[in-house]
Amino acid sequence: LTARTEEGLAQPALPLESLAPEPTARVWAVGGGKGGIGKSFLAANLAAAAARSGRPTILVDADLGGANLHTCLGVRGVPRSNLGDYLDCRLSDLEQAAVDTAIPRLRLVPGVLGRIGALETSPPQRQRLLKAIRELPAEVVIVDLAAGVERSTLDLFLVSEQSFVVTTPEPTAIENAYAFLRAAIFRRLAALVSGSPLAELLDDALDARGERGVLTPGDLLAGVAEHDAGEAERLRAALAAHRPRLIVNQVRAQDEVKLGFSIRSVCRKHFGIDLDYVGYVSFDDYVWRSVKERRPLVVSHPNSDGALYIRRIMNKILDE
Ligand SMILES: Nc1ncnc2c1ncn2[C@@H]1O[C@H](COP(=O)(O)OP(=O)(O)O)[C@@H](O)[C@H]1O
Numbered sequence: 001l002t003a004r005t006e007e008g009l010a011q012p013a014l015p016l017e018s019l020a021p022e023p024t025a026r027v028w029a030v031g032g033g034k035g036g037i038g039k040s041f042l043a044a045n046l047a048a049a050a051a052r053s054g055r056p057t058i059l060v061d062a063d064l065g066g067a068n069l070h071t072c073l074g075v076r077g078v079p080r081s082n083l084g085d086y087l088d089c090r091l092s093d094l095e096q097a098a099v100d101t102a103i104p105r106l107r108l109v110p111g112v113l114g115r116i117g118a119l120e121t122s123p124p125q126r127q128r129l130l131k132a133i134r135e136l137p138a139e140v141v142i143v144d145l146a147a148g149v150e151r152s153t154l155d156l157f158l159v160s161e162q163s164f165v166v167t168t169p170e171p172t173a174i175e176n177a178y179a180f181l182r183a184a185i186f187r188r189l190a191a192l193v194s195g196s197p198l199a200e201l202l203d204d205a206l207d208a209r210g211e212r213g214v215l216t217p218g219d220l221l222a223g224v225a226e227h228d229a230g231e232a233e234r235l236r237a238a239l240a241a242h243r244p245r246l247i248v249n250q251v252r253a254q255d256e257v258k259l260g261f262s263i264r265s266v267c268r269k270h271f272g273i274d275l276d277y278v279g280y281v282s283f284d285d286y287v288w289r290s291v292k293e294r295r296p297l298v299v300s301h302p303n304s305d306g307a308l309y310i311r312r313i314m315n316k317i318l319d320e
């Protein structure tokens, strides 16, 4: 996994500036690079917890291709329309795709199941999607991201007000979390320097990765500082303004809890960002039961360990 994509970083088209300055919703994205680590589980449960706390909530299944939140939330049958219909302009308003779930105040914009190549989006499609998600009429909007570092995934992660990176204690998941963060940071940097001479430097730096050892955003910023200290400072400040939140999921042993802190210090040292380790969620046998029951854990087993930790994370964020 690398930040570089076939479209090139020269035209990142990350439309941060063109988006409405004050979105109506609090948009949260749940990502993490690897599949099967609990992104959807956490997105569904954070959304259910938000709805149960009285906040009208919309969960967006942005796993274009591998969507299954409708099943986890007890939506019967195949949803009439989904996010793909909006992306392909068959719907003019994203809210039209939202369906009620079994949970009061929680609606779902279903994703696309099994559409090959569905993750590949054009810049106008991405721009339209980001804007629509931010304009959804809800108090909380939670976006469940796909695995991988596809542009649409990174952009949704970057424009959300709260961005969660999920990992499990497994080395492979941690590796993917770093790759995901690295890709996201490079994409943000590319958007920040787009159109300036630095864009070329960024491209070159990424090209030369092997030889010159430019591997991390931290290295890159050090390189920029050699040319232009002021610009490096501007980029550093822009990166520091967004603090992704880290959740360690499926924790089975006490020492795995500390993992979040070591990931945080690696990110500070090499990526130039200060991750907010918001908490962990234990591996809980009630999770598969809740999936079988087609209800989120916080609804089906509210007193389970897992539900407890999720509510703890939720309260921490809502209290801020
Ligand atoms: N904390 C947990 N305890 C037990 N099982 C979990 C936990 N988190 C996730 N799972 C299970 O792991 C599997 C993958 O979770 P999922 O949310 O689909 O991952 P992702 O969206 O990252 O691909 C699912 O079967 C889910 O029920």
Ligand SMILES: [Mg+2]
Residues within 6 Å of the ligand: 039, 040, 041, 063, 144, 145
């Ligand atoms: Mg998922």
